[in-house]
Each structure stands twice: as structure tokens, then as C-alpha cells.
Amino acid sequence: MKKKNNNKKINILLTIKKVGINGEGIGYYKKKITFVKGALPDEVIICEIIEETPKYIIGRLIKIKEVSPYRVEVKKEYAESGAYQLLHVEYKKQLEYKRSILIDAFDKYYKLPKTDKLVLKTLASPLTEHYRNKNQFPVAVRNGKVIAGLYKEGTNELVEIKEDLALHNNGNKITQLATKCLEKYKIVISMNKNHYGVRYIATRTSFCNGDVQLIFVANTEKIKNLDKIINEIKHEKNVKSIVLNITNDKDHLVMGEKNITLYGDNCIIEKIGDIQYKLSANSFFQLNPLQTKKLYDKVVEFADLKENNVVLDAFCGVGTIGQYVSKKCKEVYGVDIVKEAIEDANDNVKLNNLTNCTYVAGDVNKIVPKWIKKGINFDVAIVDPPRAGLGHLTRNLLNIGAKKIIYVSCNPSTLARDLKILARKYKIRRIQPIDMFPGTPTIEAVVELVKK
Secondary structure (H helix, E strand, O other): OOEEEEOOOEEEEEEEEOOOOOOOOOEEEEEEEEEEOOOOOEEEEEEEEEEEOOOOEEEEEEEEEOOOOEOOOOOHHHHHHHHOOOOOOOOHHHHHHHHHHHHHHHHOOOOOHHHHHEEEEOOOOOOHHHHHHHHEEEEEEEOOEEEEEEEEOOOEEEEEEEOOOOOOOHHHHHHHHHHHHHOOOOOOOOOOOOOEEEEEEEEEEEEOOOEEEEEEEEOOOOOOOOHHHHHHOOOOOOEEEEEEEEOOOOOOOOOOOEEEEEEOOOOOEEEEEEEEEEEEEEOOOOHHHHHHHHHHHHHHHHOOOOOOOOOEEEEEOOOOHHHHHHHOOOOEEEOOOOHHHHHHHHHHHHOOOOOOEEEEOOOOOHHHHHHHHOOOOEEEEOOOOOOOOOOOOHHHHHHHHHOOEEEEEOOOHHHHHHHHOOOOOOOEEEEEEEEOOOOOOEEEEEEEEEEE
């Protein structure tokens, strides 16, 4: 049972031992694990107990008595937003902490032998600032002024972000311009589901040419004076697409399925290596394009593809990984449950004049057995599942018989659980942590598994 400390304030002295999966500091008070946001390993702190259960304590950082030499200053708005939980850590140390988060997941979910040797050093991002190609900022009206930013952690209070440290400069510029135009032309802002108007400003920037797609997310198609904004912003050199996305207030997703192109094309072009990708407003694409190339190069290295190899690209999305490796193998078969993603994947096949890529929408656990019945034998399986992991595909992969599996993971916990099952027939050769999101505790990994 949770016990909140509502009546009496209890402050404790705590030494922080390590970093948790959400970037919080972890110490032990009377042998009970204690989580404190904002605290770093080797710091001695005073924290207030705000919640206690029989298994853990959550503390609020009050004072740092012994400061870590790896702590750096952070602007107030970034600290309040809660979006960058490791921004107060020197970057080289962030990479070490992220590796330890990955190793800790194995310690908890799968006692992998020689983990420290199998898990390589974290691959650093080429950029630690302005590395993101996309943002989705809620908008609100405060004292008659339209602001955009991020919600203060655990609240509905919007923290104004005038420059997102992680976002491409072009995205920041257009976000600020769009925000000013919303105010200038008195566009109605919807701050709750009972009001109709604009709810979010989103941008996507191509790192290969600087083009920007601006997206207004609203819960109505009828927005007075929106045409005036379009006429002003379309003259910006880098703006190639302006879209109105209609969100559905009944679900919890930021963006809805319906898009109305207000200016220019309905997509922009991104490029990773030699492969081009059409990106529409709803397209899923990696958020750190420069680091994405490093990730895909690591997939190529681990897969060690031969010209006659047939590759399974499971959870393929818009076909990014499969198309990137397609020139090094005979055939690529991609499958994803999202129909729109497969449509984008097939568009990208045409864009790149690829003749050896096949993409099908559907449940991977149903599609792959059909391919095998047709006599398609996979030499290498590349899997890039969502945070929930492989699900039923984990066991099905054991029956596919691929010589290698390359697992691209965005969640250390589900990765560890999945590898525990795959290890029945596959040997884990190496695990490469990859930092896609500097300033956050998020860590991705590429794993090479070889059939025993």
C-alpha cells in the first residue's frame, strides 16, 4: 500500500549509488531503495520523503551536500519541463550512465553471463544539441499571450520553451514564428476538449536539405484567419509544407489520421546514406537523423549480409532499415501492422527505384508463416519492435531458422526479457548501446544474435 507523507515532513540524508531507468538517482535508506529525481551517483543529498511503500521510497531533492563533479548547470525551463532528465550531467558521463541502465535491465530481467563484456561502450550522438528533427508543442494562452512549450512534469502547467535545446534550428525558428502568428491573427486556441481551435504546433525538419513541414494540430477544420497565417509563413525559405491535422479528442494521441495540406507538398524528403524517405505529417521516423545513420551502419555491420541473403524486416515501419540494407542482399521482406506505414514504405521503394523490397501490412505472426509456406527462407531477421517488445514473435522467431537475428531495441527491459527467450537457440554475440536522445535517460541498442 502506498503511503504518502502528507502530514509530517521527514528529511533524510542519502548517498546516491546509481542512476535509474528514468534518470532518477537511486540510494538506499534503511536498506530500502529510494528514488530521487535530479540526484546523481556519488552525491550526498538531503531529500524529503514524499511517498513510501513497503518496497520503495520516493524522495524530493532538497539540498546537495556533496556535488558530483559531472553535474552541469541547466536552464530553468528545461529542468521544469521534465523532458531532459539527464541534461544536468556532463555528456561523456551520460553515455556511461546509459550503458549502466542497459546492464541493470539485464541484471533484473535476464542474468546474462558476462554482461559487462557483451555490452559495448555507448555510441555517442554526433550532435548533443539541436539533434531532433521533430517537435509537438502544446499551445496555450497566458495573460493574453500565445505560448508554446512542454508541460511541467506531472502537471497540466505549460512551460514556455522559446528555443528547444534538442530541436533543429529551423524547427525552432518556424515554431516561434507560428506561435507569434497565432497571437497576431487571433487564432482560437483550444486548451481543453470542450473548446475548438488549435491545440499543438508541430514541425519536422529534413537534415539533408533543411526543409520544414509545419503542422497545426486542431480539433476542428474551421479555423478563422488560418489562411492569413499561411500567407505569411509560406514566404519563409525553408517552409515546403503546411498541414492542418485534425486530432480526435476521444483518444490520447496528439495527432489524428486526417491531414489537410494547406500549402506546398504533403511531405518532405529526408535522406539517410543513399536512401531517400518521403515523410508525411503522420510518418514515423527516427528523431535523430545523424545518429540514425550510425545505428543503421551498426545493423549492417552486425548483419554482415551476403549478396544471396534474404532478409526479414519485422516491425518495418516506413521501410527505413530494410531499404538501407537492401543493396547488400538479395531480397527484403518487410511487415508492419500499420497500414499507412506500409503505404509510405512502398512509396519509398518507388522513390529509390528499389526492385528487391516487398512490404505487406498485417500481423507479423500471421504474415511470416505464410511467407515460409511459400518457400521463402530467411537468412537474417531484423526486428525493430515498439517499446512493448516482440510479443508473440519472440517464440516464433525461434522457428523461422534465420542464421542471424539483429534486434534493434528502444526499451532495455523488454529487450532483456525477449533475449532470455531467444537465447534458447541463439548466442548473443554483442550488444551495442546507442544514444539517440542526448540529455535523456533513453537508450537504444543493437544486438547481434547468431544461431547456435
